Amino acid sequence: MSKIEVKKVYKSFFNSGDTVDIADTADTVDIADTADIADTAGYLSADEKSISVLEDINLKINEGEFVCLLGPSGCGKSTLLHLMAGFDAPTLGEIMIDDAPVKGPNSKYITIFQNYGLFPWRNVLRNVEYGLEIKGVNKEDRVEVAKKQLKTVNLWQFRDRFPVELSGGMKQRVNLARALAVDPEVIFMDEPFGALDAITRIKMQEEIIKIRGNNNKTIVFVTHEIDEAIFLADRVIIMSADQGKIQKEIKVKLVRPRDRTNPDFIKIRDEVYKELKLSEETGMLQYYI
Ligand SMILES: Nc1ncnc2c1ncn2[C@@H]1O[C@H](COP(=O)(O)OP(=O)(O)O)[C@@H](O)[C@H]1O
Ligand SMILES: [Mg+2]
Numbered sequence: 001m002s003k004i005e006v007k008k009v010y011k012s013f014f015n016s017g018d019t020v021d022i023a024d025t026a027d028t029v030d031i032a033d034t035a036d037i038a039d040t041a042g043y044l045s046a047d048e049k050s051i052s053v054l055e056d057i058n059l060k061i062n063e064g065e066f067v068c069l070l071g072p073s074g075c076g077k078s079t080l081l082h083l084m085a086g087f088d089a090p091t092l093g094e095i096m097i098d099d100a101p102v103k104g105p106n107s108k109y110i111t112i113f114q115n116y117g118l119f120p121w122r123n124v125l126r127n128v129e130y131g132l133e134i135k136g137v138n139k140e141d142r143v144e145v146a147k148k149q150l151k152t153v154n155l156w157q158f159r160d161r162f163p164v165e166l167s168g169g170m171k172q173r174v175n176l177a178r179a180l181a182v183d184p185e186v187i188f189m190d191e192p193f194g195a196l197d198a199i200t201r202i203k204m205q206e207e208i209i210k211i212r213g214n215n216n217k218t219i220v221f222v223t224h225e226i227d228e229a230i231f232l233a234d235r236v237i238i239m240s241a242d243q244g245k246i247q248k249e250i251k252v253k254l255v256r257p258r259d260r261t262n263p264d265f266i267k268i269r270d271e272v273y274k275e276l277k278l279s280e281e282t283g284m285l286q287y288y289i
Contacts, residue, residue, distance in 0.1 A: 002098045002108070002185040002218050004061040004084055009093035011054040011079055011244075053079050054244040057093070059237065064216035068229035070272070071239030071247075077222040078190050080239075084220060085111045085188045097186065107135070110184040114194040116171045118163040124150065124174050125159035131182035149177035152211055169200040176211070186218045193228070205231050209256055226272050230265060231258050238275055248275050 053076045061067050069077045082088045084095055086105045095102045097109070105111075110131075118127050128146040137145070150156040153173040163171055172192060179187055193201045205228060212219065223229050229236045233252055240247035250271060254264055 001063040001216055003063045004059075004186065004218065004220070005096040005099075006057050006059040006080070006084065007094045007096065009054055009057040009080075009083065009090045009095060010052070011076070011083060011088075012050040012052045012091050014050050052244060054083075054090075057244075057246060059246065061218060061220060064218055066212065066219045066221065066232060066234045068233035068236050069220065069222045069239060070224065070226065070229040070236050072224060072241045072276075075239045075241040076244040077224075077239060079244075081111075081188050081190050081220060081222050085109055087111075107131070107182060108184055109186040109188060110179040110182060111188040111190065112172075112175055112179055112192045114191045116163070116168075116175050118171055118174055118178075120163050123160050123162050124155060124166070127163070127174055128178045128181050131178060135182065145181050146177070149181045150174075152180065152214075153177045153207065167200070168196050169204060172196065172204060173207070176208070180211070180215070184217065186220065189219065189221045191222055191224070194223075201228070206257060208232065213256070226269060226276075227260055230268050230272065231260060236272065238272065250275075 057080060069080060071077055079088070083090050084097075084102065086102045086109070097106075119130065122130065125143070125146055128149055129142040132142040132145060146159075147156060150159060153176055155170060155173055155177065158166065158170065163174070166174065175192070193204050196204060209232065221229075221232060223232075230252055236250045236252060237246055238248045238250065239245070250268065252258075252268055254262070254268075258265060
């Protein structure tokens with residue numbers, strides 16, 4: 001369990017499509033040198049060579065909290081997640097995990113993507129063992145941990161299969177087991193169930209809540225599915241498309257497992273819809289998949 005703090009974060013990309021090299025930026029961007037953030041942000045937005053994707057993002061995620069970043073495609077969810085996971089550096093501002101600035105990817109934080117990222121040449125068991133191999137854990141201990149995690153996701157009997165022989169839901173469960181095997185402090189997930197059919201997706205949502213019940217990891221989960229966010233999260237962070245800002249935070253205090261047909265669930269859903277519709281009325285936000 002870790003806490004995460006996003007402090008006055010701005011991110012812009014160069015129009016050329018170049019990404020900023022985290023190694024270069026980490027050393028050169030110093031918030032103390034950019035005393036007037038508002039001015040600087042204006043400069044960044046106005047600069048024709050760069051597009052501003054995130055502006056003045058401030059967010060505190062508590063230890064063991066499950067936070068969903070919700071918003072339409074292109075609003076900057078993945079960008080924000082990548083900054084937190086250390087794959088890229090903010091243009092301005094700072095991200096802290098457990099009071100230490102994020103300088104790059106760290107094995108304490110695992111990221112799960114939509115496209116599974118399993119090694120096709122390794123069977124299920126050896127895929128789950130992978131992170132432990134990197135850590136130098138011996139074979140016997142690796143198998144023991146992998147077995148526990150594969151049992152958690154109900155795939156132990158499929159340990160000898162290769163990814164090509166698995167359904168999308170199974171692949172994502174292997175991915176989850178692989179992430180849990182290294183016992184990370186934080187799990188970042190970027191639309192992990194986006195490629196799954198609706199029914200498998202609901203099952204995976206239920207599964208992740210069950211798994212999480214046993215080990216309160218801090219989870220930051222990106223989605224554009226309103227129901228998914230309300231089903232999963234302690235707190236839903238709604239991001240707005242037009243400015244790359246946090247538009248609203250909604251706490252979800254419903255007991256788990258949640259019932260999507262429950263009037264309280266529907267009330268929260270209405271609140272989220274209203275929030276997104278309000279922006280739509282201004283003509284600036286298109287909510288699409
Ligand atoms: N490396 C990059 N270079 C240039 N523009 C980028 C880069 N990554 C993302 N963007 C732009 O930033 C915006 C937000 O992207 P992203 O964070 O992927 O949104 P989301 O995950 O909410 O769909 C988009 O307009 C996208 O085109
Ligand atoms: Mg994305």
